[in-house]
Amino acid sequence: MNQQLLDQTGRHRPLARILIVSFAAALCLVTYTVKGDETEVSLGTSAPAPTKSEKDAEVDAIKGQIAKYLRSVDDADTQLASEVWLSSPEVSFIQPRGHQHGWKQVKRSFYEQTMGGNFSERTLRIIGDVSVHVYGDTAWAEFYWDFKAKFEEDGKTLNTKGRETQIFRKVAGDWRLVHVHYSGMPVKGEEKACCPSAALKTPQLAIELPAEYKNPDGMTIQDGLIWLVVNNGVQDAPSCIVKITADNKLEKVIDLPVNPDTGIVSALCLVFASDGHLYVSDNQNIKGKKEHGQSRILRVVMEDGKATGVEVVATGVNKANGVAAKGDSLFVNESSFGAAVPTISGTYQFNLSDLKADDPVRVDGTANDPHVILTMESEGKYPIGANGICFDGEGNMYVSNFADCEIWKVAFSEAGKAQKGALFAKVDCAESVGGMQYDGKGEIWFADFDGCAVGKVCVKSGESCLVAKNAPCDGVNGELDAPSECIRFGNKVYVSNVDITLGPNIADETHTISVIDLD
Template identity: 45%
Template sequence: MKKSMLIITLCTIIAAGCGAPKEETTKSDLLKPELLFTLADQYDSPDGMTIGKDGNIYLAMNCAGKDFKFANHAKIMRITADDKLEEVGTLPPHPETKVASPLGIVFGPDGSLYICDNQAFAGGTKKSRVLRMTIEDGKAVKTEVLVEGLQMANGIAVRGGSLYVNETAIDPEAKPMISGVYRFKFSELDPANVIKVTGSDDPHLFLKVETDYPNDLMKVGANGIDFDSKGNMYVCNFGEAAVIKATFKEDGTIDKVSNLCKGQGIESSDGCHIDQNDDLWVADFMGNAIVKVCTKSGDVTIVAKNEPGDGKDGALDAPSECIRRGNKVYVSNIDITYGPNAYDELQTMSVINLE
């Protein structure tokens, strides 16, 4: 089957319908995040989130911990409607690295939870995986491997009958750096016949992203991913502090690609989620901030931001993912040692009340 794949050089494109890239961020009074959880000792480095049909927020508890030692087992958790934290299941470790390292998660049309297992955090080279967790009565009953061979599996999303998986570093030595989005049809995902991706020449590579990073700390490509109600795709390009917007033709191939926003007060674009109004919420890890992006205009509003710290009293502490449920924005403070942040023993999650 013929695959569609588009190569883009992000430093040369501009936001469609918005003219030249904006120089200023929309001004807004900053909201103060509140403490959602102080995590128990067996939990740390929270990351990916998704909302299930039951209304609960499902959470990837990465557990990379101090110096990426993975002292605790990675979990899938659940944040209930009354903001209680519950365990769903423990993820099976990679047979070679002996750990699991979940980042992005999303529910598929079959009701299963699809998980990006980022083995780069564990020192693995092209050992990252896509997993499928079957959940019954609120508990994991089975987890299977579907895809192997990724370097840094990260964001993950669903559109129609396909699963979209961000690969943050296909060729980390290239300049610009190469990353991208793989697309897999659900019908071809079979644990008895695991797909092994091969990088730039793989037929599943749907969108190739080039990141012109300013320094090695920004040597991070495609990160968060989501779709709006019209089916447009948004991909966070971490190293350029940009959000890519891709529109589709009726046959499911890509029509147009542009930068929805770039910079404008954002220092990096990590995890993201679309809300009920088709606004895109983005975690800015390097800027220690949460921002909202208008998907129609590309306008950026910095909603919350504070200096790096330990997350005490709910302050942002290296946020990597955010998601809106009702009038609250839930924030995963991954709190790994990277860039401006240093890991600390106090592990937290934050919440921002919009009312």
């Protein structure tokens, strides 16, 4: 490779040498100087490594350029693109339609002809995270993307997904794009294809609930067993917690107390926290009078593996939904902060030490409450936003936007402070994204209530696929019947069918737990 780039002094530097230096730096500290047309490289410790804050600033600057790059594609804007690309005959762009050399070719072929000439509308978005690697004044980024467009000629739509590498060079203090190489998504048979194309699996009947148990919902795993919320919304009985035994029987753990102000309890989700107790969301809007501020967070006090009582530890929630625990915190989804359209929803974070039975935390039920760490908008057909919630093995939080078929991601600092949330995946294969559970194997499993389906999402790429799906039905043979939660248990996936009337689903007398065998 004999391509050259201008360095900050105006002299030419071979691009091949830049890349060699970049990759060598992954193993040890590299310093180099330029003498005329020659680059001298030395390995050692003569140059100080950038501090973490300096490196973070460089990463943020590169991510800012990538965001600008996305906008330049959306608008086919060559002026904006010129603020991202290095204006040099040595830059290059490799893509399925060709290989462009130099900014003029990239501008004409990719922006003006492909993007501007073929499409009347374009939307390029990133799937999952952007991984940025900085070594001196050279950096590269890698990410997955989703591209939607409408053809100028006939109005037909196009949707493609792919993966991309971008190489940047710091010139006169600014990061400039010097090379792009993109291709399609992994195909079946590749080692890391997280959601390969495969035939849908057929759910089987695991449990037909007895008459005293209706509307099964949230699930979690503790002590080698699945623990389950039974909402009992269609009958005059309190919500309760049960365990699924090894032989698929139900064993009651405890009944949950009604709200004295409403006379009901309407539990949805549950999770064990680091203090050993079980926390439950009580969504009064499911069974109650649809008034805001009546929902609660309950704590089932556990001693030696047995439930000894239930305490109210938080009040004032509007539509308490998914719950998760990490470290010394409890996270609770608020499916709607109010009646406004679009629906605004989000996630609360509570410190476990602040959740006291004799002095429950009182939230104000708005997005401005100090416990809120994530907000999102929903424009779907239901006023239901934040629903499922889970954490991956690296401590990142994922929240589903039910009506808009989205999953949002929140990272945390070393001190445990939530960072700004970002869209992680648009789940195009589903009609809704409800309860979610991370399986410890790199995949998030989710229930698609509207689609009577169960699917999974790869936490590495954001790619999604359905694993099981059927038409709306009564579920008597184990079919999915308004599924609200699913959880991987060994090589099986258990699914709770909440079986309520909403959307395409109509409540019936049969209430079931389905199971999907992954073998």
